[in-house]
Amino acid sequence: MHADDDKEMWLDKLLDDVGDAPAADTPADLMARVLEDALAAQPAPGAVMATPVSLWRQMLEGLGGWMSVGGLVAATATGFAIGLGALGGEPSDLYWMTGLDMFYDTDIGLTAYGWDLEEG
Amino acid sequence: MPLDGQDQTLDDAELLARYARGDADAARRLTTRLVPRVHAQAARLLGDGAEAEDVAQEAMMRLWRIAPEWRTGEAKVTTWLYRVVSNLCTDRLRKRPKRTVDLDAVSEPADDAPSPEARMLNDARRDALAQALAGLPERQRLAVVLRHFEGATNPEIAERLGISVEAVESLTARGKRALAAALKGQAEALGYEG
Numbered sequence: 269m270h271a272d273d274d275k276e277m278w279l280d281k282l283l284d285d286v287g288d289a290p291a292a293d294t295p296a297d298l299m300a301r302v303l304e305d306a307l308a309a310q311p312a313p314g315a316v317m318a319t320p321v322s323l324w325r326q327m328l329e330g331l332g333g334w335m336s337v338g339g340l341v342a343a344t345a346t347g348f349a350i351g352l353g354a355l356g357g358e359p360s361d362l363y364w365m366t367g368l369d370m371f372y373d374t375d376i377g378l379t380a381y382g383w384d385l386e387e388g
Numbered sequence: 389m390p391l392d393g394q395d396q397t398l399d400d401a402e403l404l405a406r407y408a409r410g411d412a413d414a415a416r417r418l419t420t421r422l423v424p425r426v427h428a429q430a431a432r433l434l435g436d437g438a439e440a441e442d443v444a445q446e447a448m449m450r451l452w453r454i455a456p457e458w459r460t461g462e463a464k465v466t467t468w469l470y471r472v473v474s475n476l477c478t479d480r481l482r483k484r485p486k487r488t489v490d491l492d493a494v495s496e497p498a499d500d501a502p503s504p505e506a507r508m509l510n511d512a513r514r515d516a517l518a519q520a521l522a523g524l525p526e527r528q529r530l531a532v533v534l535r536h537f538e539g540a541t542n543p544e545i546a547e548r549l550g551i552s553v554e555a556v557e558s559l560t561a562r563g564k565r566a567l568a569a570a571l572k573g574q575a576e577a578l579g580y581e582g
Contacts, residue, residue: 279564
């Protein structure tokens with residue numbers, strides 16, 4: 269017999285022993301408490317049934333609703349603008365990609381990375 | 389005889405829909421029909437009457453709350469409840485310290501009534517198994533529990549979990565291998581020849 273079969277034999281016995289234990293009687297006061305919960309949580313007769321919510325709506329509600337999402341968008345845009353401003357003193361690839369550097373260069377007359385000055 | 393002593397023509401989902409529309413009788417019928425099953429499952433997994441009652445009440449409370457949003461036809465109420473109870477029990481088992489039993493102190497019971505020592509051994513077996521079950525992935529745990537605790541056949545399990553019979557066989561086999569690994573070395577301590 270395979271060793272794994274031996275392992276499963278005592279495991280089967282354990283599963284049977286635990287599974288064969290008599291089911292506990294349901295206490296009457298538990299039934300009463302559950303029914304009390306049910307009636308307390310029950311929608312009023314004639315109440316409008318909630319329609320099943322979509323995944324998108326669940327996500328939206330999880331974020332706090334449309335107003336919160338609007339605020340989130342505004343905060344994101346502001347943060348992005350502030351981030352770009354901070355890059356002004358220290359150019360990076362992202363900064364050059366935006367094209368904002370062109371205004372800077374035009375204002376002080378530095379085009380072609382200063383080569384025009386070297387050439388007089 | 390029907391479990392709730394009333395006609396069984398209305399399935400659980402229909403009763404839940406009636407409950408959500410404010411039908412108090414549906415609440416009573418669902419309570420009578422479902423609580424004994426939920427409580428028995430929790431008691432079997434936890435082995436603690438007070439904890440089993442707490443889990444049963446919490447699981448049913450979740451059912452009442454979700455009733456207005458229940459999508460009929462997507463899942464069976466009993467399967468949904470089974471998963472909720474299983475997860476609630478798992479949470480509790482993971483927080484529970486392991487119990488051990490001194491087999492030297494265990495003697496055979498003299499009559500049909502289990503001796504205190506035998507009860508200790510049974511408790512230790514149930515705890516060890518419950519702890520090992522708590523470590524299984526959810527679907528493996530459900531497949532093993534339904535098969536061995538509920539006596540469900542593979543086609544019945546397949547229907548309740550919404551998977552194929554082949555998938556049930558695979559889940560059960562993998563679950564039992566994982567249980568054997570988790571319980572490795574405990575056979576003798578639990579009174580078996582491993």
